Amino acid sequence: MTQVATPSVALLAKDVSWSVDKRAILSSLGLDVRQGEFAGIIGPNGSGKSTFLRTVYRVLKPDAGLITLDGDDVWKLSTRNAARRTAAVLQETPGDFEFSAEEMVFMGRTPHKGPLDRETAEDHRIVADSLARVGMADFADRSFSTLSGGEKQRVLVARALAQQARFMILDEPTNHLDIRYQLEILELVKGLRVTTLAALHDLNLASAYCDRIYAIDAGKVVTSGTPQEVLTPELLRRVFGVGASVQPDPMTDRPHLTFFPLAHSQFG
Amino acid sequence: MTLAASLLALAGVLLVSITTSVTIGPVKIEPLNVWRIVGHHALPFGLSAGVDITDIPKAQQNIIWLIRMPRVLLAAVIGAALAVVGVAMQAMVRNPIAEPYILGVSSGAAVGAVLVILWGWFKFWGGNALSFAAFLGGLISFALVFVLSQKGGRITPLRLILVGIAVSQIGGAITSFVTFRARNQEGIQNALFWLAGSVAGAKWEHLRLPALALLVGLGILLLQARAMNALVAGEETAVTLGINTTRFRAMLMVVSALLVGTMVAVAGSIGFVGLIMPHIIRIVFGSDHRRVLPLAALCGAIFLIWVDVGARMVAAPQELPVGVITSAIGGPFFLWMLRFNSRQIEGAGR
Numbered sequence: 001m002t003q004v005a006t007p008s009v010a011l012l013a014k015d016v017s018w019s020v021d022k023r024a025i026l027s028s029l030g031l032d033v034r035q036g037e038f039a040g041i042i043g044p045n046g047s048g049k050s051t052f053l054r055t056v057y058r059v060l061k062p063d064a065g066l067i068t069l070d071g072d073d074v075w076k077l078s079t080r081n082a083a084r085r086t087a088a089v090l091q092e093t094p095g096d097f098e099f100s101a102e103e104m105v106f107m108g109r110t111p112h113k114g115p116l117d118r119e120t121a122e123d124h125r126i127v128a129d130s131l132a133r134v135g136m137a138d139f140a141d142r143s144f145s146t147l148s149g150g151e152k153q154r155v156l157v158a159r160a161l162a163q164q165a166r167f168m169i170l171d172e173p174t175n176h177l178d179i180r181y182q183l184e185i186l187e188l189v190k191g192l193r194v195t196t197l198a199a200l201h202d203l204n205l206a207s208a209y210c211d212r213i214y215a216i217d218a219g220k221v222v223t224s225g226t227p228q229e230v231l232t233p234e235l236l237r238r239v240f241g242v243g244a245s246v247q248p249d250p251m252t253d254r255p256h257l258t259f260f261p262l263a264h265s266q267f268g
Numbered sequence: 269m270t271l272a273a274s275l276l277a278l279a280g281v282l283l284v285s286i287t288t289s290v291t292i293g294p295v296k297i298e299p300l301n302v303w304r305i306v307g308h309h310a311l312p313f314g315l316s317a318g319v320d321i322t323d324i325p326k327a328q329q330n331i332i333w334l335i336r337m338p339r340v341l342l343a344a345v346i347g348a349a350l351a352v353v354g355v356a357m358q359a360m361v362r363n364p365i366a367e368p369y370i371l372g373v374s375s376g377a378a379v380g381a382v383l384v385i386l387w388g389w390f391k392f393w394g395g396n397a398l399s400f401a402a403f404l405g406g407l408i409s410f411a412l413v414f415v416l417s418q419k420g421g422r423i424t425p426l427r428l429i430l431v432g433i434a435v436s437q438i439g440g441a442i443t444s445f446v447t448f449r450a451r452n453q454e455g456i457q458n459a460l461f462w463l464a465g466s467v468a469g470a471k472w473e474h475l476r477l478p479a480l481a482l483l484v485g486l487g488i489l490l491l492q493a494r495a496m497n498a499l500v501a502g503e504e505t506a507v508t509l510g511i512n513t514t515r516f517r518a519m520l521m522v523v524s525a526l527l528v529g530t531m532v533a534v535a536g537s538i539g540f541v542g543l544i545m546p547h548i549i550r551i552v553f554g555s556d557h558r559r560v561l562p563l564a565a566l567c568g569a570i571f572l573i574w575v576d577v578g579a580r581m582v583a584a585p586q587e588l589p590v591g592v593i594t595s596a597i598g599g600p601f602f603l604w605m606l607r608f609n610s611r612q613i614e615g616a617g618r
Binding site for chain 1: 362363364491492494495497498500501502503504505507508509510511512550554555556
């Protein structure tokens with residue numbers, strides 16, 4: 001078995017469209033995420049990043065198009081079945097309801113449990129293991145609301161891990177985090193080696209961590225490929241409306257972006 | 269303390285509360301006699317015949333078994349049901365300020381009930397017309413509140429309260445109209461006392477339906493405790509954890525209306541129990557619904573037993589409706605919640 005197989009496609013989205021009040025937010029968007037890779041979606045505010053992710057984790061049903069995961073139409077699965085396959089790290093928190101970090105992670109077992117099932121030793125092991133993998137084992141009994149932004153995010157990743165899904169979605173996982181935590185979270189998720197699709201707004205972070213990047217604008221994929229292929233001055237100008245110089249980073253050799261003040265980016 | 273230990277301790281407190289509250293009143297009664305009489309009437313397998321109570325005066329027997337016991341038990345059942353329904357409604361709208369009285373669900377149930385009591389509507393439903401009508405009124409008002417308090421698919425706490433007030437006022441207006449247009453004076457007197465929320469005059473047969481509704485409702489909710497956790501963890505999070513939120517919410521709405529309707533049909537609108545109990549329990553035990561639900565049931569039962577003792581004693585020999593006292597306690601409690609948790613009203617983002 002020395003033959004190198006082409007990586008198979010985990011998530012495939014074809015011609016996905018969704019509109020609200022006759023305004024198209026997604027128009028015939030298509031992309032794929034390969035088994036085991038960390039794929040990123042970049043695009044300006046309102047480009048449809050989060051909306052697209054919502055159609056994948058089944059909060060918004062597309063008006064048209066097809067989304068398959070390992071060959072199955074995600075919208076034909078039951079909610080529960082879909083949740084066993086796709087875990088999502090979103091920016092939602094329980095607000096006024098207090099839960100411990102451990103209880104938050106236990107929620108990840110929800111799609112695996114029927115109404116009459118009790119928590120088994122196996123569930124406890126999975127939860128403890130998930131907390132340990134994100135480095136939060138010592139915080140199990142802490143109240144979630146008292147954790148720092150970075151710690152909260154780790155707990156949410158642990159919950160996604162406890163869900164034992166083969167596909168993970170991250171919606172702007174680094175939002176509102178200090179730079180150290182931003183790096184930690186992406187490093188952590190990347191190290192899990194789970195097939196991941198992440199919407200990222202920091203382009204340098206996208207460059208540093210994504211295997212492949214989709215740049216989207218007005219609900220369509222503009223271009224896709226490796227960070228080197230996608231993150232070009234030309235694309236940044238066209239999609240984000242900014243001027244930038246792109247240099248290979250001396251440490252990682254990935255594209256490093258330096259943005260020009262708008263006063264200096266008067267082009268064409 | 270583990271959950272089991274806490275539940276056991278509270279069950280003990282409940283038992284003591286029931287016994288003690290039965291002994292309290294114009295006629296003094298020995299606690300032991302309470303259980304001898306209960307044993308005489310309720311022990312199974314012919315054991316009851318073995319409990320001899322001939323030394324207890326007949327009048328005392330009647331006071332315990334026919335007057336005080338059903339009343340105390342009804343208070344316990346209604347307190348438990350209202351606390352549980354508070355938990356269910358709070359999960360459903362994902363906000364700890366939800367409560368049947370505040371959101372106008374009790375008021376809707378009361379409309380159904382007065383239509384039956386005073387105008388004789390829904391006769392074709394027979395003996396359970398009152399409960400059915402109250403259930404229907406509660407369901408309609410809860411559905412109204414839920415639909416109208418949404419904006420762009422999200423419920424903001426402020427909107428929730430405002431819509432609740434409006435629905436509550438509309439229900440109150442209809443109830444008043446029905447009451448004032450009713451013909452018999454005595455019926456109106458009774459209706460007014462009942463509307464204020466009371467367990468006075470409870471008989472054993474009043475207990476059956478509320479107890480059944482409590483068991484069924486609490487049972488269903490306990491089976492769905494994980495889903496309730498997922499729902500309060502986040503609107504979209506719940507979906508990604510495998511909850512069909514639309515269907516689940518509809519279920520919570522029906523169970524809540526069932527509980528509120530049944531309780532209102534028997535005892536009128538008793539406010540704030542569903543607000544105070546869950547709030548205190550969450551502070552002490554956290555929000556995991558597998559703990560909150562059974563604890564709320566026990567604490568609600570204990571709470572309403574003692575509030576009803578207060579209702580009997582405060583202005584003795586006159587009786588106060590128990591709802592007057594729960595509101596006197598609950599109103600300030602609600603204001604305190606708003607004062608120190610302004611986040612809950614103004615909204616804390618997603």
